[in-house]
Amino acid sequence: MSEFNAYLEKLRAALDISPQRADEIIAETRTHLEAKAAELEASGLGRAEAVRQAMVSFGGVSEMAGQFTQANGGGRTYWALRAALGTAVMLTGLFAAAAAQNPSGALLYSEEWLATRLLGNPFAYYGVTFQLPLSLLLMVPVAVLSGAIAAGRPYSLAAALPALALGAVGLIASSQEPMIPLAPVLAAVVLVLWYLASLGARAAGSRSLKRRLLVPCAVLSLGAAIVALPELAQRSVFAGALGLEAAFALMVLIARKRRPLEAARMARVTAAGFGAMSLGVLGLCALTLATIWARVGADSLEGRIFLAWAVLTTALPLGIAAAAGYDWAHMRRVASA
Amino acid sequence: MKADPQLVKGTVRLLALRLLEREPMYGYQMIQHLKDRSEGYFQLGEGALYPLLHELEEQGFVRAEWREQEARPRRRYYHLTAKGKRELARRRETWQGFTKAVDLILEASHV
Numbered sequence: 001m002s003e004f005n006a007y008l009e010k011l012r013a014a015l016d017i018s019p020q021r022a023d024e025i026i027a028e029t030r031t032h033l034e035a036k037a038a039e040l041e042a043s044g045l046g047r048a049e050a051v052r053q054a055m056v057s058f059g060g061v062s063e064m065a066g067q068f069t070q071a072n073g074g075g076r077t078y079w080a081l082r083a084a085l086g087t088a089v090m091l092t093g094l095f096a097a098a099a100a101q102n103p104s105g106a107l108l109y110s111e112e113w114l115a116t117r118l119l120g121n122p123f124a125y126y127g128v129t130f131q132l133p134l135s136l137l138l139m140v141p142v143a144v145l146s147g148a149i150a151a152g153r154p155y156s157l158a159a160a161l162p163a164l165a166l167g168a169v170g171l172i173a174s175s176q177e178p179m180i181p182l183a184p185v186l187a188a189v190v191l192v193l194w195y196l197a198s199l200g201a202r203a204a205g206s207r208s209l210k211r212r213l214l215v216p217c218a219v220l221s222l223g224a225a226i227v228a229l230p231e232l233a234q235r236s237v238f239a240g241a242l243g244l245e246a247a248f249a250l251m252v253l254i255a256r257k258r259r260p261l262e263a264a265r266m267a268r269v270t271a272a273g274f275g276a277m278s279l280g281v282l283g284l285c286a287l288t289l290a291t292i293w294a295r296v297g298a299d300s301l302e303g304r305i306f307l308a309w310a311v312l313t314t315a316l317p318l319g320i321a322a323a324a325g326y327d328w329a330h331m332r333r334v335a336s337a
Numbered sequence: 338m339k340a341d342p343q344l345v346k347g348t349v350r351l352l353a354l355r356l357l358e359r360e361p362m363y364g365y366q367m368i369q370h371l372k373d374r375s376e377g378y379f380q381l382g383e384g385a386l387y388p389l390l391h392e393l394e395e396q397g398f399v400r401a402e403w404r405e406q407e408a409r410p411r412r413r414y415y416h417l418t419a420k421g422k423r424e425l426a427r428r429r430e431t432w433q434g435f436t437k438a439v440d441l442i443l444e445a446s447h448v
Contacts, residue, residue: 025391028364028413032383035365059384067388072395 003051004033007061014065017072025068033058345379351432352379353389354425357399357417364390364413390415398424 008026015022033054040050058064356367364387371379393399398421405411417425 024413025387027411028387031363031410031412032365032387034410036383057383059382064384064388067384068391071388071392 003037003048004030004055007033007055010061011065011068014062016065016069021072025072029058345381346385348432349381349385349389350393351425351428353386353393354398354417354421354428357415358422358425361414361416363415367415393421397421 008030011029012022012026015025017025033051036054036057037047037050040053041047045053059067352371353367356362356370362370364383367390368381368383368386371381390399390401394401394415397418399415400418401413401415403411404414
């Protein structure tokens, strides 16, 4: 019946689960509301009042959407998580490709070493240290963390930990030249394994399996992240931003059950803050790319590798900002429903 | 007598599993059964039951199927699974242990 359409459409928009599952919930809710309204009508209420009371007794849209989303295991994989996976795969491939072409015997050189060799210190001109692409890895866990917390899903939060390790170890590696990127590659592998395992677990309909698989991933990642803490502390800007986002995320986590609306609003701030950070880094990346292009061009093999690296890492924050925007838009729907 | 919401919240999972042990039911039917059989004591909010049923389904304790109804909208019926039966037995035992312990305290001549 059309009286329930607006309510059900709002509910559908606020659900953060697969479209098929959302369809089932909407159909079941519609059936229930119709039966309830008919019963109220039979007890002597007018149709309009019966419809209103049926919706009121069912519950508010945002509250119900939160409960259904939680009851259905969280649902959709967040775009930030996909961005993290894509980054991990991309970096692994890039490391492998560069290692295969490197004739010097070292497994891989960091881009900072390459830049210094090619350009001296190109960023002395700007008064900043060239540490951009690998530092960008830190943005990945921040994105995933924000998205996961915004969604209020502990298992997504656990998924952020491998990415956190990836970023942290990437930062350590960026300070050692030439570097052997074993740790970030391992972290990337952990992330990919987690993703595949979670897909399998979801297909099997098992949340407990997913949890069991996540525990070793989380332990490994936490260990790597703790090892990386001193290095993180030196990158004060990124560490500060990460801390701020983490603080927001923690507040959302604490508030999400008892005060879902406030938590959703806070999550929007977290996602928006991360999006702003990503866009800022994107601008810095574009500056890097322009400088490299102007000074080196793409004549040498190392130059080509470096340029490919710079292009890919320039695209990364844009993707993550888009992911944060997606998360933000979803939370906005929930909060306004 | 009006039900204590906290007590109801703690027992609704057990009650839902128990209802489904007897026969497959749809959500609204469960709400009405709970109300009728408890002589109006358990007036469960719809908003509480449906997410719970979905959670039980996600955990494998119940499974759901759509059934067509003659001249009426189709309904989603929930069945108790074997895993759900084990969960019910476990929760029933826990509940009985809890009520027995509470009774021992309440009925003692000296506390």
